[in-house]
Amino acid sequence: MTLVLGIDSSTQSTKAVLVDADDGTVVAQDAAPHPDATEVDPHAWTTALEAAAGPLLPRAAGVSVAGQQHGMVALDEHDAPVRPALLWNDTRSAGAARQLVEEWGGPQACADLVGSVLVASFTVTKLRWLRDHEPEAARRTHRVLLPHDHLSRHLAAPGTAAFTDRGDASGTGYFSTREDRWRPELAAAALGREVELPRVAGAGEAAAETRHGQVVGPGTGDNMAAALALDLQPGDVLISVGTSGVASARTQAAVHDGSGLVTGFADATGGFLPLAVTLNAARILDLQARLLGVDHDELAALALSAPPGSHGTTLLPYYGGERTPDRPHAVGTWTGLTTTTDRADLARAAFEALGCSLADTVDALAAQLDRPVGRVLLIGGATRSRALQQILPAVLGRDLELPEPGEYVARGAARQAAWALSGAATPPAWPTTGTRTLTAEPTPEVREAYVRLREQTGAWS
Ligand SMILES: Nc1ncnc2c1ncn2[C@@H]1O[C@H](COP(=O)(O)OP(=O)(O)O)[C@@H](O)[C@H]1O
Numbered sequence: 434m435t436l437v438l439g440i441d442s443s444t445q446s447t448k449a450v451l452v453d454a455d456d457g458t459v460v461a462q463d464a465a466p467h468p469d470a471t472e473v474d475p476h477a478w479t480t481a482l483e484a485a486a487g488p489l490l491p492r493a494a495g496v497s498v499a500g501q502q503h504g505m506v507a508l509d510e511h512d513a514p515v516r517p518a519l520l521w522n523d524t525r526s527a528g529a530a531r532q533l534v535e536e537w538g539g540p541q542a543c544a545d546l547v548g549s550v551l552v553a554s555f556t557v558t559k560l561r562w563l564r565d566h567e568p569e570a571a572r573r574t575h576r577v578l579l580p581h582d583h584l585s586r587h588l589a590a591p592g593t594a595a596f597t598d599r600g601d602a603s604g605t606g607y608f609s610t611r612e613d614r615w616r617p618e619l620a621a622a623a624l625g626r627e628v629e630l631p632r633v634a635g636a637g638e639a640a641a642e643t644r645h646g647q648v649v650g651p652g653t654g655d656n657m658a659a660a661l662a663l664d665l666q667p668g669d670v671l672i673s674v675g676t677s678g679v680a681s682a683r684t685q686a687a688v689h690d691g692s693g694l695v696t697g698f699a700d701a702t703g704g705f706l707p708l709a710v711t712l713n714a715a716r717i718l719d720l721q722a723r724l725l726g727v728d729h730d731e732l733a734a735l736a737l738s739a740p741p742g743s744h745g746t747t748l749l750p751y752y753g754g755e756r757t758p759d760r761p762h763a764v765g766t767w768t769g770l771t772t773t774t775d776r777a778d779l780a781r782a783a784f785e786a787l788g789c790s791l792a793d794t795v796d797a798l799a800a801q802l803d804r805p806v807g808r809v810l811l812i813g814g815a816t817r818s819r820a821l822q823q824i825l826p827a828v829l830g831r832d833l834e835l836p837e838p839g840e841y842v843a844r845g846a847a848r849q850a851a852w853a854l855s856g857a858a859t860p861p862a863w864p865t866t867g868t869r870t871l872t873a874e875p876t877p878e879v880r881e882a883y884v885r886l887r888e889q890t891g892a893w894s
């Protein structure tokens with residue numbers, strides 16, 4: 434049996450899955466946590482990768498890394514980080530994002546240039562922030578990588594030149610999805626100096642070898658890997674409820690949404706993967722559980738004991754600032770609290786808020802697609818919650834397909850590794866995983882209350 438290893442280095446942890454290259458059967462898996470911060474020493478990721486994937490790697494003939502998108506790994510001429518990496522959910526570069534969008538001719542011109550309207554998540558805005566706030570670190574920056582590029586190089590034999598893929602590259606803000614190439618002058622203009630960028634490997638390319646001769650695939654962004662794992666078809670929408678909330682779809686043509694709600698990313702196969710992304714998703718529930726002093730199972734039980742609408746309690750869950758809508762300095766807002774509001778209402782309101790926020794991403798994405806939304810699939814850590822499984826279809830007003838439990842980003846990376854190993858023109862045809870349909874009575878009044886609150890706070894303009 435030929436085995437391949439897929440690694441998911443996402444915001445909260447590294448997960449590794451060892452699978453049969455022929456059919457994707459998982460034979461072993463492990464995970465290791467990451468620091469809880471929006472700036473992280475890249476060394477913490479290599480340490481987590483070694484802990485989760487190190488013991489599995491010797492059994493694999495090929496390996497690929499999928500990573501959280503956008504993070505700025507700025508390296509000096511000796512390839513040492515000039516500072517901790519700034520993550521996709523670090524909003525300090527919001528002012529830089531506005532400045533760059535203006536410099537590039539406004540939102541539509543920006544979307545035409547690089548596929549997306551810049552917000553603080555994009556790597557290029559972090560380069561501009563570095564220029565303006567840490568000029569000494571900016572001066573020492575010689576090379577800029579994304580988290581997955583950094584980890585792929587860690588796995589590759591010493592001396593291997595850095596490489597990336599077009600999927601993750603398309604989230605930097607200095608890659609043209611129209612021309613399918615870096616625009617290094619955009620990175621240079623943001624940082625105030627030229628930098629080296631990784632080679633963009635082809636989809637399915639055997640991009641490098643480990644020191645033991647195992648194939649290293651090009652790797653990709655976590656969202657692109659999830660789409661690859663689930664073999665998304667035209668019309669499918671994938672919702673991921675991890676640290677970020679993401680609605681994504683595969684398209685043949687690039688999207689250039691001047692409204693900025695949808696990013697025009699590339700995928701990991703040669704097509705495109707427009708996304709709408711929130712900064713606040715699973716952690717809305719983590720915080721609610723902490724505030725109520727319960728674990729996730731107890732939070733779910735509490736939430737399911739309250740009626741839809743949570744007796745008028747509504748939450749706008751922009752705790753860490755927000756990206757969709759672009760409100761980098763927003764905070765969470767609760768309304769409708771009365772003398773009879775109880776713990777169950779507070780628990781349910783958190784799930785309903787998460788559902789409404791995800792509904793906003795699905796609507797934004799649907800408006801950019803050239804066909805009606807068909808299947809809506811659901812993945813990510815928070816989908817383990819039985820309350821989420823029941824409340825989300827009610828809030829969205831549609832059935833959802835829940836694939837069997839699994840690490841789909843890591844599986845997508847494994848499928849890419851199997852593809853790179855095969856040398857074939859297309860990824861291996863692994864059997865699709867079974868799904869369970871989640872159905873619920875729609876609760877449109879919940880979304881209506883949420884939209885009223887969102888509009889009152891001016892959060893959607
Ligand atoms: N049963 C559960 N109920 C609600 N949230 C959960 C549950 N199990 C895990 N989570 C949450 O899922 C999140 C991790 O999801 P994951 O998709 O691995 O995130 P990421 O890929 O962003 O690192 C954490 O915030 C965790 O608390």
Ligand SMILES: O=C(CO)[C@@H](O)[C@H](O)COP(=O)(O)O
Nearest residue numbers: 443444501502521675676677
């Ligand atoms: O910023 C984005 C996509 O544009 C996020 O989706 C990151 O890629 C992080 O993903 P998770 O850690 O939530 O999986």
